[in-house]
Amino acid sequence: MKGVELSTGFQRAVCSVCRPRRPRSDASKHLVKRIRYPVSSASFSTSPTRRATDLTPASNRGIAAAPFSFGGDSEDSGLLKRVRVVPASPSYFSGKPDFTDSLLSLQALLRKYQTLPTVPAGQAPRVAWKTLAQFRLSLSEPVKAAKYHKIVEVLHRLNHIHPSLMPEEVLEALQKHKRDINPFENVANPRFIDGYGRAWGTGRRKASVATACVVEGEGEVLVNGKTLTQFFGRLHDRESVIWALKSTQRIDKYNIWALVKGGGTTGQAEALTLAVGKALMVHEPLLKPALRRAGCVTRDPRRVERKKPGHVKARKMPTWVKR
Amino acid sequence: MPSSRCLLRLPHPPSSLLAAPIAPHTSTSLRHAAPFSASASQCMPAPAKKKGVTFGGPPARGTKALRIKKTVRQSTARPPAPGERRALRKRIVLSNTNALEVAGLRDATLDSLVDEAMVGKVVGLPGQVVDSLRVVEAFKVHQGWGLFRRPACLVRKETVEIGRVVAEAEEQKTTRRVVLCGERNSGKSVLLLQGLAGAFMRGWVVLNFPEAKDLTIGHTAYSPIPNTTPTQYAQRTYTANLLSQISKANASVLSALQITQSHDLPMPLQRNLTLDRLCELGARDPDIAWPIFQALWKELTAPGRPPVFMALDGLAHVMRLSAYLAPDTKPIHAHDLALVNHFVEYLSGQKQLGNGGVVMAAVSESNQPRTPALEHAPRRKQPESFLEHQLRQLKHWNPYVKGDERVIKALDGVEVLRLKGLSREEARGVMEYYAASGMLRNTVTEGFVSEKWSLAGQGIVGELERAAVRLRV
Numbered sequence: 001m002k003g004v005e006l007s008t009g010f011q012r013a014v015c016s017v018c019r020p021r022r023p024r025s026d027a028s029k030h031l032v033k034r035i036r037y038p039v040s041s042a043s044f045s046t047s048p049t050r051r052a053t054d055l056t057p058a059s060n061r062g063i064a065a066a067p068f069s070f071g072g073d074s075e076d077s078g079l080l081k082r083v084r085v086v087p088a089s090p091s092y093f094s095g096k097p098d099f100t101d102s103l104l105s106l107q108a109l110l111r112k113y114q115t116l117p118t119v120p121a122g123q124a125p126r127v128a129w130k131t132l133a134q135f136r137l138s139l140s141e142p143v144k145a146a147k148y149h150k151i152v153e154v155l156h157r158l159n160h161i162h163p164s165l166m167p168e169e170v171l172e173a174l175q176k177h178k179r180d181i182n183p184f185e186n187v188a189n190p191r192f193i194d195g196y197g198r199a200w201g202t203g204r205r206k207a208s209v210a211t212a213c214v215v216e217g218e219g220e221v222l223v224n225g226k227t228l229t230q231f232f233g234r235l236h237d238r239e240s241v242i243w244a245l246k247s248t249q250r251i252d253k254y255n256i257w258a259l260v261k262g263g264g265t266t267g268q269a270e271a272l273t274l275a276v277g278k279a280l281m282v283h284e285p286l287l288k289p290a291l292r293r294a295g296c297v298t299r300d301p302r303r304v305e306r307k308k309p310g311h312v313k314a315r316k317m318p319t320w321v322k323r
Numbered sequence: 324m325p326s327s328r329c330l331l332r333l334p335h336p337p338s339s340l341l342a343a344p345i346a347p348h349t350s351t352s353l354r355h356a357a358p359f360s361a362s363a364s365q366c367m368p369a370p371a372k373k374k375g376v377t378f379g380g381p382p383a384r385g386t387k388a389l390r391i392k393k394t395v396r397q398s399t400a401r402p403p404a405p406g407e408r409r410a411l412r413k414r415i416v417l418s419n420t421n422a423l424e425v426a427g428l429r430d431a432t433l434d435s436l437v438d439e440a441m442v443g444k445v446v447g448l449p450g451q452v453v454d455s456l457r458v459v460e461a462f463k464v465h466q467g468w469g470l471f472r473r474p475a476c477l478v479r480k481e482t483v484e485i486g487r488v489v490a491e492a493e494e495q496k497t498t499r500r501v502v503l504c505g506e507r508n509s510g511k512s513v514l515l516l517q518g519l520a521g522a523f524m525r526g527w528v529v530l531n532f533p534e535a536k537d538l539t540i541g542h543t544a545y546s547p548i549p550n551t552t553p554t555q556y557a558q559r560t561y562t563a564n565l566l567s568q569i570s571k572a573n574a575s576v577l578s579a580l581q582i583t584q585s586h587d588l589p590m591p592l593q594r595n596l597t598l599d600r601l602c603e604l605g606a607r608d609p610d611i612a613w614p615i616f617q618a619l620w621k622e623l624t625a626p627g628r629p630p631v632f633m634a635l636d637g638l639a640h641v642m643r644l645s646a647y648l649a650p651d652t653k654p655i656h657a658h659d660l661a662l663v664n665h666f667v668e669y670l671s672g673q674k675q676l677g678n679g680g681v682v683m684a685a686v687s688e689s690n691q692p693r694t695p696a697l698e699h700a701p702r703r704k705q706p707e708s709f710l711e712h713q714l715r716q717l718k719h720w721n722p723y724v725k726g727d728e729r730v731i732k733a734l735d736g737v738e739v740l741r742l743k744g745l746s747r748e749e750a751r752g753v754m755e756y757y758a759a760s761g762m763l764r765n766t767v768t769e770g771f772v773s774e775k776w777s778l779a780g781q782g783i784v785g786e787l788e789r790a791a792v793r794l795r796v
Contacts (some may be wrong), residue, residue: 252769
């Protein structure tokens with residue numbers, strides 16, 4: 001085994017002396033592909049390309065010891081370049097090179113453009129950055145949450161550069177870290193009061209769907225063409241229907257005309273709560289906080305839980321019998 | 324009356340029985356020949372339980388398990404006597420001693436029931452009127468009389484309308500025919516009661532059928548009246564009870580009136596017999612109740628007598644086939660029952676009350692009979708009661724729906740008073756009364772009234788009471 005390794009190692013060395021097995025140009029191309037950033041002349045690098053740039057007379061004043069000369073022959077250094085295996089990224093030894101590279105590149109960008117004017121906090125366009133899981137997936141490196149947070153902080157700062165002065169370079173960098181779909185672009189259609197003074201709202205609960213039309217009036221309610229007492233036998237359900245108006249003390253200010261289908265009585269009544277609440281918000285948008293406190297804004301997402309195999313119902317297990 | 328002609332409670336036979344022609348003649352033979360019965364005494368005893376392995380039996384041999392003997396408790400309670408439960412169910416409570424006496428509650432007068440200024444105010448019913456109304460069973464259970472200190476009712480817009488109808492009928496000596504329709508719990512029966520109260524206060528003779536269902540569902544004895552075409556059927560027990568109610572409720576009026584006409588009765592009558600005594604005679608003996616009722620009616624329609632107020636609740640029940648069977652096993656139309664026919668003749672305008680009067684009927688929305696003809700009717704936008712449909716048939720004939728010709732004729736030309744919800748002012752008035760009685764603890768404000776008004780389906784009065792008083796949180 002050992003003999004084999006030795007022999008192949010020797011063969012390789014011989015080959016590399018004769019002919020460059022892996023052209024250096026390829027490696028340098030690969031390096032160029034990565035985002036380069038200005039490095040202070042005092043920095044230390046193990047990569048050959050870097051060393052080539054660093055081998056200037058000025059760099060001799062650096063902190064590190066002077067580079068070791070292998071004879072000063074240009075032919076020799078060319079040989080060395082061919083013989084030595086060098087990592088593509090200088091962050092190779094950090095363990096998470098891609099992460100480190102992206103963080104450093106973003107920080108470099110920020111350093112470059114930190115003098116550009118910014119918009120006030122909170123007024124930058126809302127962007128959803130990649131989640132930690134998505135980021136890990138794109139790098140295939142085990143990045144910790146706290147580390148990723150550093151990247152997000154820089155992204156956030158860069159996003160606050162004034163849009164009219166936003167450099168192309170930054171836009172490209174930001175684009176890489178955005179989610180494929182920006183959820184903040186999904187804006188609800190604005191609702192208006194129509195020519196007849198009607199405002200429409202839709203609400204859902206369990207399996208029921210309700211559409212309510214709210215007009216200014218004096219507290220009359222029709223659900224599917226029936227009055228409240230004819231449609232809902234239960235007083236609690238009737239109260240649910242007009243709850244949005246009751247909680248804002250507007251029962252005698254509006255009339256409700258609603259259509260509801262699907263589900264049972266409770267579901268229909270509570271779907272109507274939401275529908276009336278939304279329609280009322282069209283008339284008076286300032287009521288939204290009050291309606292939210294009253295529970296007339298958020299849809300209750302609960303549905304019937306599915307039955308599982310081996311269970312009698314969703315969770316119920318059959319009775320234990322001895323035999 | 325010979326027993327062979329008396330058919331007691333003959334229900335619809337099952338279809339298997341109908342296939343074979345059976346001509347039942349006497350009730351007794353039928354009762355003895357009943358092949359099966361639902362009553363406990365005639366049922367076969369239940370089969371004894373098998374003594375075998377049961378699910379919760381002793382554990383198998385060799386197992387150690389805790390054995391706990393269940394103690395069987397013998398109930399010492401007395402089972403309810405026959406009729407006791409019914410009495411409890413039908414009990415009318417007109418007073419709640421825990422409710423506060425409402426200060427400034429005025430009694431209803433003849434004027435207050437006609438005065439528009441009184442709309443939205445609650446008036447108490449005078450004691451004598453309450454007694455009379457109680458006798459004619461005008462108060463119903465679940466109307467909420469037992470929630471307050473004394474019977475009182477709201478004067479609403481329709482009350483004044485009815486009051487005017489009564490007043491006009493008295494002045495012009497005409498017969499007014501009114502049918503009360505409206506949503507469930509909208510106050511139809513109470514409006515009928517207000518009409519009755521007005522009639523009692525005016526010194527009219529009042530005749531009330533508190534529940535039309537009792538006449539037609541086959542729960543009281545019936546027998547054919549000889550020499551009538553088509554054959555009519557008298558309900559003697561019911562008639563006797565009705566006569567007793569008439570004599571008690573109208574005692575003050577009838578005791579002042581004496582017989583003036585000659586009657587063909589099975590027994591001789593005293594010369595100066597007062598009408599309430601006449602009623603009592605009929606009430607005492609069901610066999611002569613129907614002839615006596617006819618005699619009474621002859622006396623009442625004679626000139627110079629007081630006007631008459633006839634009322635019936637649950638109209639739809641008398642506007643269809645009854646549950647009684649004719650000897651040929653065909654169902655009897657409700658209009659062939661003598662008492663119903665008597666009422667319907669006046670409701671349809673076929674006969675007029677000579678001294679003036681009102682014939683008033685209320686529809687019940689909570690107790691409506693099934694009508695097969697309507698079930699196949701095409702779907703309608705508005706829910707419509709049986710009676711409303713029949714009334715519409717008068718205007719717009721729908722050839723695809725089977726209408727009952729007799730019913731349509733009976734309802735031709737009646738005044739229909741459709742009850743809706745209370746107005747806000749009326750709702751406020753009645754809620755202030757609730758609050759003054761101590762049954763409503765909230766302060767009656769504009770917002771509170773409008774909330775309850777909306778919850779009660781735009782002021783349906785029964786629902787208003789339910790939301791404000793009964794379901795108090």
